[in-house]
Amino acid sequence: MINTDGAGTWPPQASHRDSWPASLQPYHDIFLDLAPLLPVDQICVNDAINQSRRIEYRTRLQKLLQERVDLAAVESDLIMSEDSKTSSLTSDGYNGFFACISTLRHAFRWGTVPIVKVAQQEKVINFPSELDLPWKFLRWRYGSQSPGGNTMSNFYCNFDSDGNLVYAVNRSMPEPIPSAEHNLIYSFTEPERKVCIVSFFLEQSLTYFKAVPIYYHIVQSILFYENGQKLKCKEHLKKVNLHLRTALRIYYENVIDSKIPRSVFTAYIQGFHGWAAGENVNGKYIEYDGISGAHLVLFNLLDLFLELAPFLEEQSFVNYIPASQRKFIASIKSHAFRGEAKRAGDVEVVLQLEDMVKQLRVRLFANIQNSH
Structure with a gap:
């Protein structure tokens, strides 16, 4: 996912025009x-x-x-x-x-x-x-x-x-339309981003991560759980919960009416990124939806790691999520251990996993109440 889609980092880095061959x-x-x-x-x-x-x-x-x-x-x-x-x-x-x-x-x-x-x-x-x-x-x-x-x-x-x-x-439109467009796309991408903070007290730059350490600590928790090292597994899950609060706060603070007004969201942003059309494949018409927050790596990975019902059908993963991202998500799903931990009575591990479930439900419910 990092090497193919991310160009060596995550979230993906992109360069435009001047880095392309002249024909493009x-x-x-x-x-x-x-x-x-x-x-x-x-x-x-x-x-x-x-x-x-x-x-x-x-x-x-x-x-x-x-x-x-x-x-x-x-x-x-x-x-x-x-x-x-x-x-x-x-x-x-x-x-x-x-x-x-x-x-x-x-x-x-x-x-x-x-x-x-x-x-x-x-x-x-x-x-x-x-x-x-x-x-x-x-x-x-x-x-x-x-x-x-x-x-x-x-x-x-x-x-x-x-x-x-x-x-x-919408750059040519009057405010708040351009800002709302930026804010929505920012809220989709920023939880995956790392930012550099300059600390004058420490006289150094600190790299502050959001979703990437969630992925790292989930992988580590799987490795330690499968090796029977439940205490170390629990410590990594605690770190997942810590970073998850930061990542989810982006949605909570940005996907709100004051930053993305309802009147602007549907008319000038959501519609353009929709699709609602299709193609004929082997004599059969197949229709495709547009872009959705349900396609984000973070939420799909967490749902499957926590053994929650997936929001997307399997074909939707193929339609809208790049292959390397699907492979990463599927790998995490195949090693999910929430149900196993409950059956084994691994109380401390289960508590951390349930905290993740609670965070997702509380934060996303708050977003629904305050957004669109």
């Missing part, structure tokens, strides 16, 4: 050129006007793609990227390209923001070749099946090194 750079420029044309501040309910706007946006996008993108060169560079020895596209560059193409596909799928009824009625999207060809390579690399984006592409890999959104949909 027009995609970045095209998105930024057309981004101001996507959202409107006056919501319209006239289907004919909305469809006209969508067609106009798609026509402009297709025209720029045809004029600026050398599809043969794109294919050649992406083929070369499969060989690490000859590729000029680094892992972090690939992540940034993933974010760019995914956001362009969502932009083409909807054609206007807020999303409109006539767009929702369109169930099979005929994408330009310039968006379909790279998506085939991206699907293969990351191992997710949906024709639309996921939390990896649209959220994790959509920040630059300064914490700014690269492919922001």
Whole structure:
């Protein structure tokens, strides 16, 4: 997960445009050129006007793609990227390209923001070749099946090194719309992040982790439990609970109406990252949902480690979660020991596990009460 998706770290690091081969750079420029044309501040309910706007946006996008993108060169560079020895596209560059193409596909799928009824009625999207060809390579690399984006592409890999959104949909809109867009994507990604704090008292920089140590201490607790070292297992579970409080606080403090107003969330953010369309595979129509907090590594891993009922069906994992992340989550699930610890009467271990369950329920219930 760290080496393949994360480009050597976690959460995934991404670089954009300048780190890509020249053939890929027009995609970045095209998105930024057309981004101001996507959202409107006056919501319209006239289907004919909305469809006209969508067609106009798609026509402009297709025209720029045809004029600026050398599809043969794109294919050649992406083929070369499969060989690490000859590729000029680094892992972090690939992540940034993933974010760019995914956001362009969502932009083409909807054609206007807020999303409109006539767009929702369109169930099979005929994408330009310039968006379909790279998506085939991206699907293969990351191992997710949906024709639309996921939390990896649209959220994790959509920040630059300064914490700014690269492919922001609503940057041209008046406040609070741009801030709400940033706050939502921040709340999805920040629990996975590590931050550096400068301590003037200690005269040194301290790296402060959030979700990563949760993963580390869960793995350690499994190893010690399976080796019969229950006290050491308990100590690692205590550390999981400590770090979990920090990670969950991000949601509790940010996914609230004052930072993401309800009027903005549905119209300008949630809709764009949805999908509600599909494709025909072997004569059968398959529809895909959009991006959801249910796709985050942290919550899926905790649910399965604690032997709770998974929120997602198995096919949804394949559709929306990259393969290396699925593999990590599945590995933790196969070694979960909450039920075994209860049957064995390992009271101290069970208490720590139940504290995790309680934290998830309390924090998420508070979020539901204060958010959307």
